[in-house]
Amino acid sequence: MDLWFTEKQLPTVGLSCRVVRTLEVRQTAYQHLAVLETEPWGRMLVLDGMIQLTVADEFVYHEMLAHVPLVAHGQARRVLVVGGGDGGTVREVLRHPEVEEVVLAEIDPEVVEVCQRHFPETAACLDDPRVRLAIGDGIAHVAEHPDTYDVILVDSTEPVGKAVGLFGESFYASCRQALRPGGLMVAQTESPFYNPQLIARCHVAMRQAFGNARLYLAPVPTYPSGLWSFMAASLGPDPSVPAGEAGGTPSGLRYYSREVHRAAFVLPPFVHALLQGEREPAVTGEGLG
Amino acid sequence: MDLWFTEKQLPTVGLSCRVVRTLEVRQTAYQHLAVLETEPWGRMLVLDGMIQLTVADEFVYHEMLAHVPLVAHGQARRVLVVGGGDGGTVREVLRHPEVEEVVLAEIDPEVVEVCQRHFPETAACLDDPRVRLAIGDGIAHVAEHPDTYDVILVDSTEPVGKAVGLFGESFYASCRQALRPGGLMVAQTESPFYNPQLIARCHVAMRQAFGNARLYLAPVPTYPSGLWSFMAASLGPDPSVPAGEAGGTPSGLRYYSREVHRAAFVLPPFVHALLQGEREPAVTGEGLG
Numbered sequence: 001m002d003l004w005f006t007e008k009q010l011p012t013v014g015l016s017c018r019v020v021r022t023l024e025v026r027q028t029a030y031q032h033l034a035v036l037e038t039e040p041w042g043r044m045l046v047l048d049g050m051i052q053l054t055v056a057d058e059f060v061y062h063e064m065l066a067h068v069p070l071v072a073h074g075q076a077r078r079v080l081v082v083g084g085g086d087g088g089t090v091r092e093v094l095r096h097p098e099v100e101e102v103v104l105a106e107i108d109p110e111v112v113e114v115c116q117r118h119f120p121e122t123a124a125c126l127d128d129p130r131v132r133l134a135i136g137d138g139i140a141h142v143a144e145h146p147d148t149y150d151v152i153l154v155d156s157t158e159p160v161g162k163a164v165g166l167f168g169e170s171f172y173a174s175c176r177q178a179l180r181p182g183g184l185m186v187a188q189t190e191s192p193f194y195n196p197q198l199i200a201r202c203h204v205a206m207r208q209a210f211g212n213a214r215l216y217l218a219p220v221p222t223y224p225s226g227l228w229s230f231m232a233a234s235l236g237p238d239p240s241v242p243a244g245e246a247g248g249t250p251s252g253l254r255y256y257s258r259e260v261h262r263a264a265f266v267l268p269p270f271v272h273a274l275l276q277g278e279r280e281p282a283v284t285g286e287g288l289g
Numbered sequence: 290m291d292l293w294f295t296e297k298q299l300p301t302v303g304l305s306c307r308v309v310r311t312l313e314v315r316q317t318a319y320q321h322l323a324v325l326e327t328e329p330w331g332r333m334l335v336l337d338g339m340i341q342l343t344v345a346d347e348f349v350y351h352e353m354l355a356h357v358p359l360v361a362h363g364q365a366r367r368v369l370v371v372g373g374g375d376g377g378t379v380r381e382v383l384r385h386p387e388v389e390e391v392v393l394a395e396i397d398p399e400v401v402e403v404c405q406r407h408f409p410e411t412a413a414c415l416d417d418p419r420v421r422l423a424i425g426d427g428i429a430h431v432a433e434h435p436d437t438y439d440v441i442l443v444d445s446t447e448p449v450g451k452a453v454g455l456f457g458e459s460f461y462a463s464c465r466q467a468l469r470p471g472g473l474m475v476a477q478t479e480s481p482f483y484n485p486q487l488i489a490r491c492h493v494a495m496r497q498a499f500g501n502a503r504l505y506l507a508p509v510p511t512y513p514s515g516l517w518s519f520m521a522a523s524l525g526p527d528p529s530v531p532a533g534e535a536g537g538t539p540s541g542l543r544y545y546s547r548e549v550h551r552a553a554f555v556l557p558p559f560v561h562a563l564l565q566g567e568r569e570p571a572v573t574g575e576g577l578g
Contacts, residue, residue, distance in 0.1 A: 004303075012307035012328040016295070039301040057482065059559075193346065193510050219508055219516040221482050226515015227508040254559040266552035268349075270543040 009224035028110040035118045051222045058088050063256040064218040066092035069151045069184040074243030076150035082138035084155030085111035087123035095250035102131050105138040139165050142178045154187035172209035182236035193225035196274040203275050206233045214239050216264040240265035298513035317399040324407045340511045347377050352545040353507040355381035358440045358473040363532030365439035371427035373444030374400035376412035384539035391420050394427040428454050431467045443476035461498035471525035482514040485563040492564050495522045503528050505553040529554035
């Protein structure tokens with residue numbers, strides 16, 4: 001059987017890949033969930049039709065979401081991951097010996113359960129004694145934990161359904177309250193090519209909540225357009241500057257390095273322009289947001 | 290009619306987009322050529338089924354191919370573009386007032402003719418008095434012009450058919466002979482995610498020809514994987530360092546800046562590894578090369 005999966009990245013753009021077999025296809029209480037064994041990229045997690053991770057390229061996204069704020073902070077002890085039930089972000093956080101506790105606030109327990117069976121590369125770390133699962137609404141969790149975390153990582157799905165609230169000023173303000181002095185937050189904020197309006201809005205919202213917001217970029221082939229953005233805000237350290245000594249930085253990584261960290265914050269002029277709301281509409285039919 | 294175009298980026302991966310209408314579809318003496326009006330990306334040039342440019346994102350590729358070596362050189366007077374019959378690279382070269390002549394060595398006159406009708410954004414510049422069209426084999430042109438150019442830009446199609454010879458040591462050695470003292474060459478070298486073996490081979494070949502070779506990266510959404518590579522070799526200036534003063538650098542660009550120039554040479558560890566032949570095969574079924 002010649003089986004293909006297609007994600008409609010925009011109404012007029014599709015990314016397709018060959019599927020060896022379907023390992024899970026189900027409706028959870030929150031979303032449609034599928035695990036596919038694909039030929040180009042290995043196993044793939046799909047939520048509501050959108051690729052969340054593939055074994056081939058998840059390292060870029062997870063390393064850049066976790067290590068940029070953790071290395072900029074330099075001594076984070078308590079870390080919160082909002083979303084990210086696949087465990088990939090937690091795995092990267094655990095590479096930092098200074099981290100004493102990682103809380104994973106994932107709303108959908110079936111994502112965690114399915115990933116523990118099908119994605120040991122990312123989810124095996126959830127058994128680590130430093131990890132605490134907090135199954136439930138991440139927005140409520142943040143609101144209920146003032147002055148608790150050194151770093152908050154928003155590893156969300158696209159801004160549809162339950163995840164919409166993770167892309168707004170009230171959530172960012174709540175994150176600010178949940179951070180301890182000198183803390184940082186980072187949120188994934190979609191593609192500069194396909195979601196410029198969303199990024200511009202998040203930038204305004206995060207600046208209103210924190211007084212600062214910095215965007216950085218990394219390539220993720222299976223995400224729409226292949227270029228992904230992350231937005232960082234801080235109560236102290238400059239997110240673009242690796243703290244401490246090189247020796248204290250996790251080694252053996254495949255995308256992150258201290259040099260990549262700094263370079264990821266160097267934005268091309270068209271991205272500077274979209275942050276200032278000066279976008280010319282290059283791609284017709286902006287996607288989500 | 291619901292018309293879609295799909296490029297098989299790998300045997301197991303397709304990128305598709307909605308087509309408003311087909312403007313040209315023909316077989317030339319060298320390749321299959323199509324011009325499509327697409328909904329997401331505007332007009333698109335397709336050669337042998339592979340996207341060469343779209344109006345929406347060609348700026349990244351053309352700016353990074355041209356300005357990195359031209360700014361690193363700082364005083365290039367004669368520039369050769371091999372391939373690139375769409376004119377996009379020539380357009381960027383012409384932004385440098387120090388350039389006195391740009392020779393475009395394009396093998397397929399129909400590419401030039403079609404682009405002059407359908408892509409004024411890139412091809413209108415070919416009427417500039419500083420541009421000289423040299424329709425014919427770029428490999429022969431380089432071999433016949435020793436000690437002639439300050440910068441050579443290899444704006445080739447994928448390494449299939451006539452373009453295979455543009456990806457090997459004998460062509461690079463010929464380019465070295467065609468450069469004047471202090472000259473640089475840059476070639477497009479495909480995707481680090483999908484073509485690691487090709488990049489590793491080109492790196493060895495360019496180092497053998499020049500004694501040096503430096504890779505740099507930029508995101509191009511409509512190219513396979515969304516991340517593209519360029520390889521630079523030099524008879525003098527460090528390709529990663531912008532020469533001269535910021536005031537002498539072309540302004541009004543959308544991707545290139547002097548800061549982006551430096552940052553593009555900061556390679557993630559997995560790319561360093563593939564340049565050393567230490568690639569772990571992440572994506573199954575490497576494409577071309």
